[in-house]
Amino acid sequence: MSTTDTTTPQTPEPEGPVPRPVRLIKNEATTEIPVHLLFRDEPEPRPVPLGPAVVGSRAGTGEQPRFRGTGEQPRYRTGEQPRFRRPVPARDRPLAEVDPALVERPARVLPGAAGVAAGACGAVGCVAASWWAGVLPPLVVDALRLPAYAGAGLGPAQWAAYAGAGALGLFGFGGLARGRTGRAWVLGLFGRYRGTVRRTGLLWVNPLLLRRRVDVRLRHWRSEPMPAADGNGVALRVVALVVWRVRDTARATLGVEDHETYLRECVEAAIARIPVETPGAGRGSVEAAGEALTRRVARDAGAIGLEVFSVQPVRVEYAPEVAAAMNRRRIAALDAQQRATVLTSVVDSVEDTVTRLTMRGLVELDDYERKALVKDLTVAFCAGRGEQSP
Structure with a gap:
């Protein structure tokens, strides 16, 4: 009786040496580099799920825990390199920063006719209260052609009428203001900025508001001799002509104590840092120095709402000691x-x-x-x- 061989046939082993895996990177100095070393990150600390922060985590299943309140899954050796935000060079940063919420906005004012009408109503009310109380002089009564009235005397009602009419007249006439071209008012109430008035003509502004007048016209300022230096470090004295104006009245008035002094300091700092050509230099060198000074001062003064158009050295001379x-x-x-x-x-x-x-x-x-x-x-x-x- 023959027995059937049910043994699984064995795969014959290849003869000869076993071939090595193909090298991915090969040159004269490097024979092979493992691929996983090329994209290896620094090990990140593995987050530890705590209590209710873990949703549906399964131990031993290889599934990463999901974190509540985050929109991305944690990365574990994905080969992705961390991204860094490029820092802004120090020379491109403004010299100062003020409150970003402090921006000029128009204030709420009324036409001057409303103030005149309110003041007139208050004056008429005072006259009527005087006639009601019987204290109006007879000459005024005859001039106004009012009916004769004995008067009820100065009682609480008459004093209340006097107070209301007087307050209306004071608010009406006290809030009248004249707006002129090239001038603006910065209004404030109890230390809070309430807006800027750039309108012209007769206006009515709340008399309880504090008014600060600001000149918003184009202005020229000729500086006194300031210390400077040329490209070789020789001491100079420079007189600069600055053309500027106030663009944002809120920042210029409330952002610093005195915007004109701040502008002078900016010009002096720019002249001290930017080399100025010596006397007798070419016209192109002087124009290049003026453009550099203009860019620098405009960037520094723009933080407080000043607009600088030009900073030009009009006189350059050597310092007295040299x-x-x-x-x-x-x-x-x-x-x-x-x-x-x-x-x-x-x-x-x-x-x-x-x-x-x-x-x-x-x-x-x-x-x-x-x-x-x-x-x-x-x-x-x-x-x-x-x-x-x-």
């Missing part, structure tokens, strides 16, 4: 430049004279005679230039 030495140095440089110019002119004149004499055949010169002629012409031309230069 003025004498730098003037001597400048005169020496100008003298050397003048001498070089004169010498170049003399050499060109001598060369032109000798060349013309030779090419036209007026003289035939050997080397010795040519050198002597060049020497005599050089002395003659230099003497003539020296007599003309003074």
